[in-house]
Amino acid sequence: MEKIAAYLEEGGRLLIGYLPKVALAGLVLWIGFKLVNRMTKGLALAMEKAGLSKSLIPFLTSLAGVSLKVLIVFSAAGLIGVELASFLAVLAAAGFAVGLALQGSLSNFAAGIIILLFKPYKVADWIEVDDKFGKVEEIQIFNTLMVTPGRKTLIIPNAQVVDNIVTNYSRKGYIRIELSVTMPYSESFPRVEQIIMEQLLSIPKVLEDPAPEVGIEAYDSHSIVVAVRPYVVPDDFWEVKFEVYRRIKAAFHSHNISVAYSEGVEMGKIGS
Known part of the structure; x- marks a missing residue:
């Protein structure tokens, strides 16, 4: 007690x-x-x-x-x-x-802070990182989420973003589509150039400023390679690319522009 x-x-x-x-x-x-x-x-x-x-x-x-x-x-x-x-x-x-x-996670964390502070890209930008292309959906502390044109979600560690070259396709507000078509040596290039340019300017989503570009890109063994370079808003890239090809094919058909086939180097009509 x-x-x-x-x-x-x-x-x-x-x-x-x-x-x-x-x-x-x-x-x-x-x-x-x-x-x-x-x-x-x-x-x-x-x-x-x-x-x-x-x-x-x-x-x-x-x-x-x-x-x-x-x-x-x-x-x-x-x-x-x-x-x-x-x-x-x-x-x-x-x-x-x-x-x-958590060494790896801490490096991603530090990289996330760098991305959020210096803003090499922002949400809704189209970017390419380490050969991975897509639209930025979300910037997180550890990862960046991108959506590809095929609707696949890419989860890229931020440290990988900081350690690689980042191509931002949306930074300038427009992007150039780089296409190529062929024409025979016997055809007049100014005529083909005018036909292609008319088709480009008739597409509403092709920008007038910067103006579209059409020029001779190369000479191969069968035909002349023509470069077609319209400018578009990044979100319209794929839609305009398909539309340009479609309209050029239809215009070549209506103006009887021939193409060269590799077998035998014979000239043939392009179909509708």
């Missing part, structure tokens, strides 16, 4: 000694968390007015909020009397181990 009474007395003494500190630490946590929530909301509004990416704002505000709350927890623990030096040493060791385990 004497031991129990001694334990109760010691417990009461500790409770009386620590109760004010615990109450103060709780008050610091409550007030501190309230202030951090208000600060993060103000920070989000400031970043939005500054024009930062909407994909980056939630991450930065969350990171700032967590960091400040961790500092407040450390301060509250110090008020109670917790030895912070040993606690921080254990936390640092754990962080080092986690960092080694």
